[in-house]
Amino acid sequence: MLMEVLSELDSDFSLPVIIALHRLKHIREGLVEALSLKSNLKTLEPNDKQKIEPGVVYLAPANYHMYIELGNTFSLSTEPLVNYSRPAIDLTLQSAAYVYRDKLIGILLSGANKDGALGMKRIHDYGGLTIVQDPEECRIDTMPRAALEITNINHTYSTARMIAFLNMVHRKRKLVTG
Amino acid sequence: MLEELEIRSLREIINAVRDNYAYDMSDFAQASLKHRIVTFANKVDISDPARLAERLGKDENLFDGLLEHMTVPVTELFRDPSFWRGLRNSIFPRFADLNKVNVWVPGCASGHELWSLLIALSESNLLHRTDVLITGRNEKLLEKGLSGLYLIADMELAANNYQRFEGKQSLTDYYTVEGQFAQFDHNLLKNVKTEVLLHDQGHTPSGRFHFILGRNLMIYYNNSLQEKTQQLFCEKLEKKGVLAIGNKENIIGRKANEQLVEINPEEKLYRKL
Numbered sequence: 377m378l379m380e381v382l383s384e385l386d387s388d389f390s391l392p393v394i395i396a397l398h399r400l401k402h403i404r405e406g407l408v409e410a411l412s413l414k415s416n417l418k419t420l421e422p423n424d425k426q427k428i429e430p431g432v433v434y435l436a437p438a439n440y441h442m443y444i445e446l447g448n449t450f451s452l453s454t455e456p457l458v459n460y461s462r463p464a465i466d467l468t469l470q471s472a473a474y475v476y477r478d479k480l481i482g483i484l485l486s487g488a489n490k491d492g493a494l495g496m497k498r499i500h501d502y503g504g505l506t507i508v509q510d511p512e513e514c515r516i517d518t519m520p521r522a523a524l525e526i527t528n529i530n531h532t533y534s535t536a537r538m539i540a541f542l543n544m545v546h547r548k549r550k551l552v553t554g
Numbered sequence: 555m556l557e558e559l560e561i562r563s564l565r566e567i568i569n570a571v572r573d574n575y576a577y578d579m580s581d582f583a584q585a586s587l588k589h590r591i592v593t594f595a596n597k598v599d600i601s602d603p604a605r606l607a608e609r610l611g612k613d614e615n616l617f618d619g620l621l622e623h624m625t626v627p628v629t630e631l632f633r634d635p636s637f638w639r640g641l642r643n644s645i646f647p648r649f650a651d652l653n654k655v656n657v658w659v660p661g662c663a664s665g666h667e668l669w670s671l672l673i674a675l676s677e678s679n680l681l682h683r684t685d686v687l688i689t690g691r692n693e694k695l696l697e698k699g700l701s702g703l704y705l706i707a708d709m710e711l712a713a714n715n716y717q718r719f720e721g722k723q724s725l726t727d728y729y730t731v732e733g734q735f736a737q738f739d740h741n742l743l744k745n746v747k748t749e750v751l752l753h754d755q756g757h758t759p760s761g762r763f764h765f766i767l768g769r770n771l772m773i774y775y776n777n778s779l780q781e782k783t784q785q786l787f788c789e790k791l792e793k794k795g796v797l798a799i800g801n802k803e804n805i806i807g808r809k810a811n812e813q814l815v816e817i818n819p820e821e822k823l824y825r826k827l
Contacts, residue, residue, distance in 0.1 A: 402714065404634070422802075423803065424773045424803050425583075439633070443586060444585065445583065445584055451585055452773050453589075453773060454773070498557070
């Protein structure tokens, strides 16, 4: 699903894409390489305090929480697991909601626990746009359903619809900003 | 329940703590600082930030609680096994000719880094001639690091890491089971010394070190405090001494960059010129 989205985004996609994914803690290598192969955009795991640039895909590194800081940089932490996870989706989403407010699109894909639900709520509370993958389409639908339960999520989209939507946002933005 | 901390409230809390206990969090990275204060507020059931600031200013026990909450970021024993392999295979041999190896583990916190290091040194026959200094903000925190007491539940992960490190023995050789806890062998602590000092205030121990183990400490600082701290570490290294930082950290200051050469880019090991 994630691979599909990354492979279908316009190659000049102009927004930063920030991904927090539940992954094995002790395997540092491989995932970002696999995503890079499919992605049309530069894809990397950020270092602590790395600047967030447009048109780049960022993947939370193994065994670190990944926050967004005011000033548009990442910061990493080894704090305790949240929702049994490090990286925890909630921490990334909540910090992004605080920094980007109504400029943020929060997307929650299929997954096996409730991590991300509170983060999506925070994005909604700060005026951001929220989208979940259609639970009917999900291999494991716990994550999108948990978000739908506690937040009035703006859109429930299939993968194809989500890709079309993101590219549309990008193209409209391009028209406006030149 | 407190969910979010606005900047103004965060400042109030930072000021209350700084004015009363000389503990300055103003150069800490903001997002993780906020997260830790919010989780602390909920733990002690004070959901109004203004009240939390006021109470922290007056109640030293509450401040001690905050400090403990702040300074024990959990890692794990032998976190990043490839780092420990790199340390054993390419750094320890550099110490072969030294009569005495001086090592500094700043901000010892949960003690995971210390105990992993002691085991690695012991397996390389370096422990008996290595002085390890651990430093932290107060005695209580240092004791926690020294205790070598971890949950049995965490030993499975630790044993997996140890196996990937390709340790010489079994991790169980280093601890005894006491109820729910694994008690690591205090014989390993023979050459460990402690010193109370405030890293964030720029305090450093006397003497110089052949190795400073500072992984994932400075990710909790903003750029300016990171740069300052890296510079201090750099000054405290012996010539050709080695600094380890976390695998997602960078040396950011010009001065430190001029003096430190990357010797293992994957594991972020640097040697001082």
